[in-house]
Amino acid sequence: MHVLITEPIAQKGLEKLVQEGAKVDVKTDLSRKELLEVIRDYDALIVRSNTKVNEELYQKATRLKVVGRAGNGVDNIDMDGATNRGIIVVNTPESNVVSAAELTIGLLIASCRNIPQLHTRLKGKVWDRSGLKGMELQGKTVGIVGLGRIGSLVATRLKSFGMKIVAYDPYVNETRFKNLGVERREKLEDLMAEADILTIHTPKTKETYGMIGKEQFKGAKKGIRVINCARAGLINEEALIEAIKEKIVASVGIDVPDGEPQATSPLLELDNVVVTPHAGADTVEAQDNVGVTIAQEVAAALRGEMAPNSVNLPTLQAQELSSVKIYLKLGETLGKIYYQLEKEAVEKVEIIYRGEVAELETSMISLAILKGLFEPVLKERVNYVNASLIAKNRGVVVTESKESTVDNYLTLVTVKIISKNKTFSISGTIFGKAEVRIVEINGYEFDVHPAPYMLIGENIDKPGVIGQMGTLLGVGKVNIATMQVGRKISDKRAMMVLTADSEVSQETLEFLGGIEGILRVHFVKL
Numbered sequence: 001m002h003v004l005i006t007e008p009i010a011q012k013g014l015e016k017l018v019q020e021g022a023k024v025d026v027k028t029d030l031s032r033k034e035l036l037e038v039i040r041d042y043d044a045l046i047v048r049s050n051t052k053v054n055e056e057l058y059q060k061a062t063r064l065k066v067v068g069r070a071g072n073g074v075d076n077i078d079m080d081g082a083t084n085r086g087i088i089v090v091n092t093p094e095s096n097v098v099s100a101a102e103l104t105i106g107l108l109i110a111s112c113r114n115i116p117q118l119h120t121r122l123k124g125k126v127w128d129r130s131g132l133k134g135m136e137l138q139g140k141t142v143g144i145v146g147l148g149r150i151g152s153l154v155a156t157r158l159k160s161f162g163m164k165i166v167a168y169d170p171y172v173n174e175t176r177f178k179n180l181g182v183e184r185r186e187k188l189e190d191l192m193a194e195a196d197i198l199t200i201h202t203p204k205t206k207e208t209y210g211m212i213g214k215e216q217f218k219g220a221k222k223g224i225r226v227i228n229c230a231r232a233g234l235i236n237e238e239a240l241i242e243a244i245k246e247k248i249v250a251s252v253g254i255d256v257p258d259g260e261p262q263a264t265s266p267l268l269e270l271d272n273v274v275v276t277p278h279a280g281a282d283t284v285e286a287q288d289n290v291g292v293t294i295a296q297e298v299a300a301a302l303r304g305e306m307a308p309n310s311v312n313l314p315t316l317q318a319q320e321l322s323s324v325k326i327y328l329k330l331g332e333t334l335g336k337i338y339y340q341l342e343k344e345a346v347e348k349v350e351i352i353y354r355g356e357v358a359e360l361e362t363s364m365i366s367l368a369i370l371k372g373l374f375e376p377v378l379k380e381r382v383n384y385v386n387a388s389l390i391a392k393n394r395g396v397v398v399t400e401s402k403e404s405t406v407d408n409y410l411t412l413v414t415v416k417i418i419s420k421n422k423t424f425s426i427s428g429t430i431f432g433k434a435e436v437r438i439v440e441i442n443g444y445e446f447d448v449h450p451a452p453y454m455l456i457g458e459n460i461d462k463p464g465v466i467g468q469m470g471t472l473l474g475v476g477k478v479n480i481a482t483m484q485v486g487r488k489i490s491d492k493r494a495m496m497v498l499t500a501d502s503e504v505s506q507e508t509l510e511f512l513g514g515i516e517g518i519l520r521v522h523f524v525k526l
């Protein structure tokens with residue numbers, strides 16, 4: 001696995017990547033043109049916030065399987081482009097949040113107490129505090145926009161200063177507000193009117209871009225202080241500068257001025273503005289965390305394992321991931337069999353989770369089933385990222401249902417694959433902690449331990465058929481590992497599932513198909 005890194009990451013991260021077996025090139029001074037030329041040689045790309053990972057780059061990146069964002073925000077990465085191509089995007093959402101929250105508090109205090117201005121005077125050998133009286137935090141109200149990871153860390157820290165905390169975040173539930181001891185404001189305008197200090201911690205999205213602008217400053221409390229340690233563009237800079245000039249805004253602390261990574265923002269010219277060059281995550285601790293985490297994530301994704309922080313996959317907590325993992329193997333197995341037995345286009349996939357599995361977050365298991373289903377027939381890359389998009393693009397309707405109980409099993413996954421003329425059904429379970437078993441195909445019952453090479457056939461349920469199968473497989477030098485027969489006695493039909501030690505040649509399959517009483521027989525590779 002060949003990994004390109006275009007922006008600095010911690011030495012510990014580089015070492016981790018090498019330990020994981022990657023060949024790593026760190027090229028932090030490539031021009032855009034050079035990047036577009038070399039990207040075709042790489043399986044993975046690791047970036048921070050400056051490298052634009054977009055359509056232009058994807059078109060050249062023919063080997064690219066993983067994009068690693070060494071940090072949190074992914075607004076420099078075209079997610080749809082990645083998803084369409086089955087490229088996994090991973091990030092490190094938790095690794096730098098404490099550092100970002102602490103810089104927020106730093107900027108907030110620095111701007112409320114004019115620390116940089118006083119510092120500059122004194123460094124210039126001028127002992128003068130005049131005109132730079134600060135504001136105490138105790139008893140004041142801070143308005144937080146976006147009560148996610150960083151917003152809530154900021155809230156808990158500011159509480160210890162004796163501040164009242166109010167927040168605007170329509171996507172956070174009441175319990176979280178309550179647990180954090182934060183008062184909800186339903187409207188942004190109400191928060192603006194009340195806050196002595198405003199701090200924003202939303203991601204940059206279509207909805208949040210420019211969400212604090214002229215209108216919002218018009219209704220703001222006079223003398224409000226404004227902090228942005230999240231993303232440039234969330235606060236409209238022109239409107240902010242106007243509000244500073246009109247003395248609506250008393251001071252500003254900004255880590256993400258417009259124009260980054262160039263120092264071009266007009267805010268830099270104003271005295272009551274404290275700025276840092278996107279340094280929120282720039283601590284030894286955060287960078288070590290980010291570096292090691294992104295190395296692990298990228299290596300896991302390249303090996304085809306589940307990376308817990310895949311941005312374009314359903315996210316699972318580490319504990320959820322460990323309970324779901326074995327079902328991913330079961331799901332892929334169940335999905336993979338259909339197109340190796342049937343040649344009919346799929347119209348609908350019904351997935352039914354029963355028993356213990358119904359308690360889990362099953363979205364990833366459904367993706368595993370779809371990945372398994374399409375893999376044998378599609379030349380394009382199918383993976384967890386694009387499996388559901390492929391289903392949608394092919395007009396396959398996918399439904400999921402759950403039942404808390406099931407007869408005979410503790411846990412059962414059934415996949416019904418509906419085509420124009422029939423419904424194919426397959427079910428599987430987990431025995432013990434991690435044993436995948438196929439227990440039903442088209443109403444025939446089994447207890448099959450799936451293996452890489454299998455033969456699945458249907459026959460008339462009469463003496464001699466199975467014996468002849470064994471003989472002909474012997475002639476074809478295929479060693480049978482296990483064999484099970486499911487019967488529908490009333491129909492005088494049976495289905496046999498054999499596992500073998502090797503592949504079965506087309507010639508042997510044709511001989512098997514010629515046995516009297518054999519209705520069909522297929523070689524299945526898992």
Ligand SMILES: NC(=O)c1ccc[n+]([C@@H]2O[C@H](COP(=O)([O-])OP(=O)(O)OC[C@H]3O[C@@H](n4cnc5c(N)ncnc54)[C@H](O)[C@@H]3O)[C@@H](O)[C@H]2O)c1
Nearest residue numbers: 073100146147148149150169171201202203229230280281
């Ligand atoms: N300065 C830095 O170096 C630095 C470091 C890390 C993260 N960040 C940035 O900080 C921001 C917050 O990161 P996080 O990890 O806390 O993110 P998060 O996803 O945990 O939280 C974001 C919160 O914003 C809320 N939100 C979304 N749209 C909203 C809207 N229209 N109105 C109000 N709330 C809305 C969400 O509900 C969520 O609770 C991101 O922009 C991230 O990129 C900056």
Ligand SMILES: O=C(O)CC[C@@H](O)C(=O)O
Nearest residue numbers: 048049070071072073281
């Ligand atoms: O330091 C960086 O790369 C950016 C950090 C931060 O903005 C993030 O989104 O994680």
